[in-house]
Structure formats: C-alpha cells, structure tokens
C-alpha cells in the first residue's frame with residue numbers, strides 16, 4: 065500500500081512539475097537581469113546588467129555588439145540627428161542647456177573574469193559616421209564557442225533625454241524605451257539573408273525602429289516611493305519600500321525581444337482580466353474616463369487574433385497612456401507593453417485612441433512574436449500591422465467610418481491608407497524593400513505603413529479571404545519566435561496560394577510581389593469609352609460602276625436593329641495585373657471578360673440587338689491598389705444624380721460663403 | 730429689396746455652380762462611382778476626385794473665390810442702397826433710390842468696411858496672442874485641460890468683443906447715411922457714442938437678431954437632416970430647404986439693419 069501511495073505521489077508530482085514547466089516559446093538567446101535606479105534629480109539611470117547570451121550558431125563568436133540607443137541624442141552629429149536635424153522644440157534645451165543624453169558602460173567582465181571594457185569601442189556599420197556612438201563592439205578575449213553561453217556583467221549610467229522620440233522624461237513622467245545597452249542579433253549563416261554568421265546591429269537612425277533577440281528579462285527598478293511603475297512583464301512580488309524614500313519594483317517576462325517601462329507619481333491604475341490575461345492600464349487622472357474605450361477595444365483585438373492566429377501567449381499586457389506633456393513617447397509597441405495617446409481635445413468620433421490601441425497591440429504579433437528586422441524590412445511589421453489595424457477597425461466600426469465619424473465627416477481605416485499612399489507627391493518614390501534609413505524625401509512612413517497595407521489588402525482580395533487567412537496563419541505559426549525575412553514571407557504565401565489555387569496562380573504570387581514589394585509600379589486601369597453603333601450594310605460602288613449600293617440598317621429576324629458595341633479598356637499605370645471586366649447590356653444581361661491586363665489598351669466588341677449600358681473593370685473591387693477608382697466604370701449615358709447632389713451642396717455653400725463674408729460690411 | 734438681394738446672391742452663386750457642374754460632369758459624369766456621392770461624404774471618392782481631376786477643380790475653385798470677392802465688393806455697393814431704403818424718410822422704395830444710395834455711399838462704406846475689418850483682425854490677433862501665451866506645446870503645459878480651460882475662458886470674451894464691434898459697425902453705417910459728413914471718422918465716433926449710451930438696448934436687439942438667425946439655422950439643420958437626399962426628388966427638396974435658409978438669412982440681415990435703424994431713429998429724436 066505504502067509503496068503504491070509513494071508511487072502515486074511521485075507520479076502526480078512529476079505530472080504537476082511537467083505541466084507547470086512549459087517548453088520555452090523561443091530560443092532564449094539574450095537574457096537580462098537588470099537592477100536600475102531612477103535618479104529623478106539628475107535624470108539618470110544608474111544600473112547593473114547581467115547578460116547571459118547564447119551563441120545560436122556553429123561559429124566561434126569573438127565579439128559582442130550592443131545598441132546604445134541613448135547615444136543617438138548625445139551630440140548634434142549623431143546619425144539620428146544628421147538624418148533628422150535637431151528638432152526645433154528641443155534646440156534650446158540641447159544647445160544651450162546642454163541636455164544631451166547618453167549611455168555609458170563603466171566596466172564589463174565575462175564569467176571568466178576577463179575585463180571586456182578595455183578594448184570596447186564604437187563602430188558605425190551603416191554610415192561610417194565617427195560621431196555616432198550608438199553601436200558598441202566588445203571584443204571577447206575568450207570567444208564564445210558554438211552553442212555555448214557567455215555571462216557578461218556591467219555597470220552603466222544612462223542620462224535620460226527630455227522626451228525625445230519614443231522615450232525620455234517631461235516633468236515627473238518617465239518613459240524608458242531603448243534605455244539599456246542591448247545586445248544585437250547574431251544571425252547564423254542561412255538565417256534571413258546571412259551567407260555567413262555575423263552581427264546584425266544597426267546604428268540608431270531617424271527612421272526605422274528595432275531588431276531584437278529573444279530572451280528572458282528580470283528587471284528591478286528602484287524609484288521614488290510615490291512613483292507607480294508600469295512595465296513589460298508581470299510582478300513576481302509586491303513592490304518593496306527600501307526605507308530611504310525609494311521603492312523597488314520587480315518585473316519579469318520570458319521570450320521577448322525587448323523590455324520597456326514607465327514611471328510617474330500620477331499614474332492611475334485600472335485592471336481587467338481577459339481569459340486569464342491581466343490587462344493593466346496606467347493613465348493620468350485627466351484621462352481616466354478613457355478606460356472604457358481601452359477595455360472595450362482591446363478584448364476585441366485579442367479575440368480577433370485568437371480567432372485568426374493563436375491566443376496571445378503572455379500572461380499580461382500593459383497599456384501606458386502618456387499625459388499631454390509626454391505625448392512624444394506615445395503610440396509605440398514593446399513586448400507586453402504598449403503606449404497609446406489620448407486627448408480630451410478630441411471628440412469620441414475621432415477614434416485615435418482605439419486605432420493606436422489596436423495598432424500597437426497587433427505589433428505584439430507582428431514585430432514582437434514574429435520578430436522581423438524593423439531597420440531593414442519595416443513593412444513586415446508596420447505594413448502588416450497597419451493592414452490588420454484596418455481589418456479590425458473596419459470590422460468593428462464599419463469600413464467608411466472606422467477612423468473618423470464626426471459631424472458628417474466619415475473616413476475609414478483601410479481607405480485612409482489608400483488615400484495617404486496615393487496622395488503622396490510621388491507614390492513611386494521607393495519600393496518597400498529599402499532599408500529604413502534609405503527612404504528618400506521622408507517617404508518612409510507612407511510607403512512602409514500605408515502602401516504595404518494597400519497591397520496586402522489587394523493580395524487578400526486577389527487570392528481570396530480564405531486562402532489569405534490560411535497563408536497568414538501559416539506564416540505566423542512557422543515564424544513565431546523567430547526572425548523571418550521578406551523572402552520567408554513570400555515563400556509561405558506562394559506555398560499556400562499554389563496549394564489552394566494551382567490552376568489560377570501556378571507557382572504563386574511572385575509576379576505580384578515583384579511589382580508591389582520590390583517595385584514601384586503604379587496601378588491604374590480604366591474603362592475609357594463605350595460605343596453602340598447601328599450595324600449597317602456596306603455601301604459604295606463595288607463591281608459595277610453603274611450600281612451604287614446604299615447602306616441600310618441591319619436587323620435580326622425579329623426586326624430589331626443590330627448594334628456593334630465596343631468597350632475600350634486602358635492600362636494607364638505601369639503595373640500589370642489580370643483584370644475582369646463586367647459588361648452590362650440594356651436588357652440586364654451581364655458578361656464577365658477576362659483580360660491579362662498587359663496591353664496598354666484593349667477593345668471588347670459585341671454584336672447584337674442590345675446596346676451596352678455600362679462596363680466596369682474589376683467589378684468585385686479586388687484591386688484596392690488601383691489609383692483612380694472613378695475611371696473604373698463607364699456608363700454609355702451620363703449618370704448625373706450624384707453630380708446634381710454635389711452641385712446643390714456646392715451652390716448652398718457658395719451662397720453661405722458670400723453672405724458670411726458680407727458680415728464684414 | 731429682400732427678393733432682389735436673394736436673387737443677386739442666387740445669380741452670383743449660380744455663376745460658379747455652372748462651371749462646377751461642368752467639371753463634375755466631365756470628370757465623373759460617366760462613372761458608376763457617381764452614385765457613391767449620393768450616400769453623403771465618401772472619403773475615397775472625394776480624394777480620388779481631387780487627386781485625379783484636381784487641376785480642373787482648382788480652376789473652378791479659383792473662379793469661385795473670384796466670384797465671392799466680386800460679390801463682396803457688390804455687397805458693399807448695395808449696402809448703401811439698403812440703408813437708403815431703410816432710412817425711409819420720403820417713403821420712397823424705388824429702384825432709383827436704391828441704386829442712388831448704393832452709388833452715393835459706396836466709397837464711404839468701403840472705407841468703413843476696411844477699418845472695421847482691421848479692428849476685427851486686431852481683436853482676433855489679441856485673443857490669439859493671449860491664448861498662445863498660456864502655452865500649447867507639451868513642454869509648456871501640464872495637460873490639454875489647461876488648453877481647454879483657456880479656450881473656455883477666452884472664447885466667450887473674444888466673441889463678446891467681436892460682437893460689440895460688429896454692432897458698432899452697423900450703427901456707423903446708419904450714421905453714415907444720416908450724418909452725411911465728408912469723413913467717416915465722425916460717424917464712427919458717433920456710432921461708438923450711440924452704442925455706449927444705449928448699450929443695453931443695442932446689445933439686446935443685436936442678440937435678439939442673432940437668436941432669430943440661430944433659430945432659422947436650427948430649423949434648417951433639423952429639416953436637412955430629417956431625410957436622406959439620395960434621389961432626384963429628395964435632392965430637389967434639399968435644394969428648396971437650402972434656398973429657404975438663404976432667404977431667411979438675408980431676411981435676418983435686413984431685419985438686423987432695419988431694427989437698428991429704427992432704434993437709432995427713436996433714440997436720436
């Protein structure tokens with residue numbers, strides 16, 4: 065009996081142990097243990113980091129490379145400021161008050177006791193700008209062997225910027241992003257585009273965000289005792305008062321690529337639980353009433369991703385809504401932590417709170433879990449995220465009113481992407497495939513966010529919703545907790561499309577990606593005219609000079625006149641896509657024509673007793689990428705009801721404008 | 730006179746509506762997208778229209794701006810006529826009197842318009858300066874609440890001052906047709922004096938007229954939003970409702986001037 069009991073006890077203990085210790089989600093390459101003290105007087109972070117880094121390759125790695133992001137704000141010649149220029153708002157603070165910020169590693173040793181600080185030096189892999197100190201190379205006296213682990217410890221100080229882009233302090237609000245020396249991503253041969261193993265550790269540029277390695281984080285923040293901390297991860301214990309007017313907060317999170325936190329004495333905390341996930345909202349008192357909006361939209365986004373991909377895999381999600389004086393830190397995504405923006409100046413119908421919440425949440429999947437390289441292929445996180453932001457917002461609020469619905473002005477989310485892309489001065493200025501810092505003329509944002517969302521939308525409609533959903537889910541499950549490249553994305557889409565539609569798309573969609581992702585082609589198809597002419601017999605003099613044949617109307621056996629009808633379609637852009645054309649006759653009969661879309665002009669001709677009433681290219685509205693949707697259809701008779709309505713309104717506003725100006729008399 | 734003013738307004742607006750209609754028919758008259766316009770504001774439609782046919786549209790818009798300016802100058806012109814008729818000393822309501830008044834007072838009223846526009850710009854600039862002094866950037870203010878607060882405090886005060894000046898301008902116009910002085914400074918001075926002497930009456934009357942205007946606008950707003958103008962009959966109905974509003978707007982303008990004239994004549998006796 066006893067033995068049996070002991071056996072059962074052991075069995076259950078083992079099972080219990082098994083179930084509580086899940087397999088790691090990621091390879092856990094870069095693991096951090098950080099103790100940091102926030103000095104609110106000096107605006108400094110005083111910290112100690114222990115980094116455990118695992119060599120993921122079969123190479124012997126002889127150096128480590130770190131991002132020192134705060135050094136982007138160290139001098140006016142950094143690559144960040146060279147590309148952006150000193151922001152006007154900060155000029156006095158930087159140039160006169162010398163409020164530059166920086167991060168300095170004071171010492172560094174490895175687990176063999178080697179001093180690593182002696183030979184560390186800045187490098188500039190992107191532009192050779194010697195004034196840029198955002199990448200630090202640390203040569204290792206004892207290299208890291210294949211699959212071996214190294215432990216590195218160092219003390220460091222960070223001078224916090226006054227809310228610069230995404231991070232910093234203003235008054236007593238602190239938001240710490242890119243705040244710690246962060247190791248780059250070592251890409252083994254075969255990963256993404258790497259032919260041989262090496263560090264992928266870009267300088268900090270004006271455009272483009274991050275690329276991080278997966279790992280576990282344990283962070284202890286010591287802050288003034290009246291401060292509340294919001295952070296990535298969860299708290300293993302309650303904050304501990306140190307008795308010196310400071311409190312230490314502990315946070316932990318596994319399998320993430322980055323870690324961010326914020327602190328302020330004014331944060332008001334609200335919590336909710338969604339299927340076991342703790343959602344923590346930190347706002348300023350004047351924004352507490354936004355709580356309902358966050359707690360209503362976020363579960364809907366979580367639900368969407370659970371339905372279309374997989375359940376959100378972390379135990380917590382924190383939202384920090386910065387105050388007005390902290391707005392430069394808002395609207396960003398970090399693992400299990402997002403920052404949004406809200407303003408009492410904006411009416412509810414302007415849905416920026418919801419949009420930012422959804423957008424930054426989608427990044428948890430595309431950027432954090434599918435951890436793409438934002439410096440090299442930003443469309444893979446911003447474009448895909450913007451696309452799903454549109455899908456979710458349009459689904460909830462309607463596709464014509466999901467961004468703004470205020471005083472009769474309505475705009476949709478996905479349509480706004482299309483409008484901003486085509487309203488660019490030159491929508492063909494750059495392909496999506498450039499490095500973030502290479503985009504000319506400030507085109508980074510619109511091309512990477514809006515254009516990508518527009519072509520993803522088009523792709524969805526071309527291959528069909530079901531296939532697209534399957535392809536995206538496959539992409540997600542194959543590449544979650546890894547680092548895919550654009551090529552990996554294209555491969556998955558091609559694989560699923562070729563499987564589901566072998567006849568229609570053959571090998572897949574390379575022809576499409578070549579134009580939209582790697583190319584700058586513009587799509588514009590148009591129905592340019594319709595003609596309906598009576599068929600007449602031939603006329604003139606043929607064999608006999610004395611016999612002149614006169615033309616006559618040709619009629620069918622029912623005595624109806626016969627028409628020769630033509631529809632002329634044109635390709636006005638340089639993008640070529642297969643097209644469908646719907647031709648409707650006056651008796652309601654419809655014909656769908658298929659066209660490969662290659663020629664610059666094509667005519668479809670018909671002969672019969674019915675005239676063509678109208679023709680429409682892309683009748684199912686699949687080609688969201690079409691630059692001018694107004695020329696996609698043509699009616700043989702003018703269709704003026706809409707015109708009348710607008711003329712009426714125009715006239716009314718003119719009359720009011722004239723009377724309004726008359727008030728000055 | 731009321732009908733005449735309405736007709737003038739209508740004809741001028743029509744002058745720009747015709748090219749606008751031509752622009753729309755030419756750009757999208759054959760497009761099925763045309764019907765998108767029937768459902769009201771459509772962002773995609775409007776953006777595509779302005780982007781793809783914008784150069785033609787800007788010609789129409791420039792023309793319309795020109796027409797508005799031209800109408801403005803004409804409005805100054807026939808303001809003299811309106812005031813002559815309203816003055817109504819000889820019970821002469823003829824066109825001759827109207828045009829004569831228009832011609833006689835045109836130059837004086839132009840100068841008056843210029844001066845009072847200048848006053849309005851100064852008042853607006855002053856309040857904008859006060860508003861910006863409170864700070865609007867995230868580095869200047871604690872939260873947007875302080876921006877909202879300064880709007881709540883400054884806006885009514887600004888509106889009050891702007892209203893006072895609009896009101897004084899009305900009485901200055903009346904003084905111009907009554908005083909018949911060579912310079913307009915005298916009528917302006919007299920108008921200030923008159924308004925401050927009879928401040929409560931003047932303001933009460935002005936506010937009453939403003940309220941009448943607000944009531945007409947309210948009626949228009951309710952009526953125009955009570956149906957969806959997506960078919961030819963409903964578009965025609967919306968047109969009629971709109972024109973009724975313009976008609977009432979002109980009526981309020983005349984009512985305002987007429988009642989001010991009346992008040993002036995009573996108080997001046």
Ligand SMILES: [Zn+2]
Nearest residue numbers: 423427446449
């Ligand atoms: Zn984003």
